[in-house]
Amino acid sequence: QVQLAESGGGLVQAGGSLRLSCAASGGTVSSYTMAWFRQAPGNERRFVAASKWSDGSTDYTDSVKGRFTVSRDNTKNTVYLQMNSLKPEDTAVYYCAGSIRRSLGFYRQPGYFGSWGQGTQVTVSS
Numbered sequence: 001q002v003q004l005a006e007s008g009g010g011l012v013q014a015g016g017s018l019r020l021s022c023a024a025s026g027g028t029v030s031s032y033t034m035a036w037f038r039q040a041p042g043n044e045r046r047f048v049a050a051s052k053w054s055d056g057s058t059d060y061t062d063s064v065k066g067r068f069t070v071s072r073d074n075t076k077n078t079v080y081l082q083m084n085s086l087k088p089e090d091t092a093v094y095y096c097a098g099s100i101r102r103s104l105g106f107y108r109q110p111g112y113f114g115s116w117g118q119g120t121q122v123t124v125s126s
Contacts (some may be wrong), residue, residue, distance in 0.1 A: 001115045002027030004046060004050030004096045009120030016124070020081040029072050032115075033099045033107050034079045036070060038092035038122075045095065047108040049081060054104065061108075063089075086124045093119040110113055 002004050008020040013042070035050035039043035049060045049070040069082040079096060106112045 001100070002029070002032060003099050004098055004115055004117035006094065006117040006120040009122045010095060011123045011125065014086060014124055014126050016086050017071060017082070017084045018065055018086065018094075018122060020083070020094055020122075022079040022081075024077045024079070024098065027098070027100075027115075028074070029077050029098070030044045030074045033098065033101065033112075034070075034072060035097045035099075035102065035107060035113065036079075036081045037093065037095045037097060037110060039119075040092040043092075045110050048094070051079065052107070053099075053102075059108075063101075071081050078083055081092055083122070086122075087125045088126045089091075091122060091124050093121050095119045 003025045005023050006084045006125045033053045037045045039045040070081045090107040096117040098115040
């Protein structure tokens, strides 16, 4: 399984931007469906965005559509999450995830993914 390491989290005011990075090793991201999840205290880990292995198409949870963008740079073997117009409710630990599965039926579920990063904290102040 690919190993993943997130970076780029931090403290930002509402309306600000952050870019998270997910560096992969031991595998090439172009072969994986890559996703971002987030987990706020007391909550379950929830889907944020995904980039599918098959054609690179993307998908987002409704609350981040138009504000977040997931992308990948295959030359750097890295996946990004650009977060704009951040809101206090975006505060969470953000996790990068990767799956080698070829079926795309359940990529919004954490169980679909076999590789996870350690997480990076994003805090948005009001």
